[in-house]
Amino acid sequence: MIRIWVSKIRSPKIILGLALIAGCSLATLAAETVTGVARNQTLGQFAIGDEVILLRLDQGMQEEARTKTDSQGSFTFKVQFPDKLHLLRVLHQGVNYDQQVAVGDTVSIDVFDAATKVQGLAGSIEIIRPGTKGDLLHVSDMIEIRNDSNPPLTQAGERTFEVYLPTRAKIDWVLAASSGKMGVMISATAVPAKPGHFTVNFPLRPGATKFAFNYDLPYDGRAAFRTRRLYPLQQLAVMIPPTMKFSSRSPAFQVLPTGNSNYQVRAANRVNAGQGPEFEISGVGALPALQAQAQPAPKAPTTVATPAPSAMSSSQALTQPASASGTVAGSKPSTPVSRRQWWVLGVGGFLALGAGGFLLWRGERISANSGEQSGQGLAYSSEVLKEELFRLEIDRLHGTISGEEYDSAKQALEGTIKRALARAGAKP
Numbered sequence: 001m002i003r004i005w006v007s008k009i010r011s012p013k014i015i016l017g018l019a020l021i022a023g024c025s026l027a028t029l030a031a032e033t034v035t036g037v038a039r040n041q042t043l044g045q046f047a048i049g050d051e052v053i054l055l056r057l058d059q060g061m062q063e064e065a066r067t068k069t070d071s072q073g074s075f076t077f078k079v080q081f082p083d084k085l086h087l088l089r090v091l092h093q094g095v096n097y098d099q100q101v102a103v104g105d106t107v108s109i110d111v112f113d114a115a116t117k118v119q120g121l122a123g124s125i126e127i128i129r130p131g132t133k134g135d136l137l138h139v140s141d142m143i144e145i146r147n148d149s150n151p152p153l154t155q156a157g158e159r160t161f162e163v164y165l166p167t168r169a170k171i172d173w174v175l176a177a178s179s180g181k182m183g184v185m186i187s188a189t190a191v192p193a194k195p196g197h198f199t200v201n202f203p204l205r206p207g208a209t210k211f212a213f214n215y216d217l218p219y220d221g222r223a224a225f226r227t228r229r230l231y232p233l234q235q236l237a238v239m240i241p242p243t244m245k246f247s248s249r250s251p252a253f254q255v256l257p258t259g260n261s262n263y264q265v266r267a268a269n270r271v272n273a274g275q276g277p278e279f280e281i282s283g284v285g286a287l288p289a290l291q292a293q294a295q296p297a298p299k300a301p302t303t304v305a306t307p308a309p310s311a312m313s314s315s316q317a318l319t320q321p322a323s324a325s326g327t328v329a330g331s332k333p334s335t336p337v338s339r340r341q342w343w344v345l346g347v348g349g350f351l352a353l354g355a356g357g358f359l360l361w362r363g364e365r366i367s368a369n370s371g372e373q374s375g376q377g378l379a380y381s382s383e384v385l386k387e388e389l390f391r392l393e394i395d396r397l398h399g400t401i402s403g404e405e406y407d408s409a410k411q412a413l414e415g416t417i418k419r420a421l422a423r424a425g426a427k428p
Helices: 002-009 012-031 314-319 336-369 376-398 403-426
Strands: 033-040 051-057 061-068 074-078 085-092 095-101 106-111 121-133 136-147 161-164 170-178 184-186 188-190 197-200 207-218 222-229 233-240 244-247 264-271 274-283
Touching (some): 033 051, 033 085, 033 095, 051 074, 061 074, 085 106, 121 244, 136 161, 161 207, 233 244, 264 274
Parallel strands (some): 121 233
Antiparallel strands (some): 033 074, 121 136, 136 207, 170 207
């Protein structure tokens, strides 16, 4: 019997069948894993011994597994829920480096050494968008900072970025996003005895980092802005409704043609670090939506458009002086079309920041609530309402909701949130 069994196994058909079964098993195992390698781009070598976490994007962000990179920077995870989306997080010197993955992926994640102060930081673009909201002025201040350090380093710490807002500014919410990543909701900390001065703790990784500070100001029909910044800025743009007025004693501001009657823009190029330029706005008007700017501008074959700030390195920005029209020295004269294209591309990146920010913020906030036992239902409901409020803001940015619909929906949501929080606070 033994000899017969062995002979049957040696049969070519049986061997081929066993080989196919084994191959299918290995393929199935590989299809249910995520593998990768982490590289330290500061040192130009593998990242050894870094913590790697597999997060499942399902009802928030759930940790599914964790491991450490080996001597070759490699790691492997067996995915427990192959049908769900996942996020890989490599933790290097206290900074997270994330990448979205799917089952069966083999990925490479770059990490960088961290320092509290990094050389090579500069501003690309800042867009200030004010609009009236009752007796308040709502302002969306969007800033892009580039980190072109060499060797590449991440600036990390308690005060990675500082912003100077009007002294009576009351921050509503803040978004931040690294280059090519989804945005997240973050908090800003007021500097004691310095009204309007805020700091944030968000790593400035190599490449571009975008911030969106949204705040309210008491408004009596006129508001003065005394701008100030830590880093030089390639362009400062002020975008206001057509019904509002802009004034400034600074000759730096120029009218930026946009081809859109829904807003008007004043822009100043080559803004140095420190104070200024100052400007005032007056009148009444709704916050301009950003929908139109995301559309590509017409191309002019005989002109050279200035690159979008996010595509130009800060070293190029500092060594190639720009004229008031936004033309880089050495290029052909820029037409209004190319100037509009430059600014349009700059704003387009912030649209992605807002949309991505909602997605990840929604997951993290719900996930944070999942472990609470006392008052979990009320807390969860409150977070859901806050998410809807944030989605409402995104709809307004995209111009997909009318002003009346926005005001009515926001008022109802804010009232419901207050009642939910009051009930949660009243529970023992």
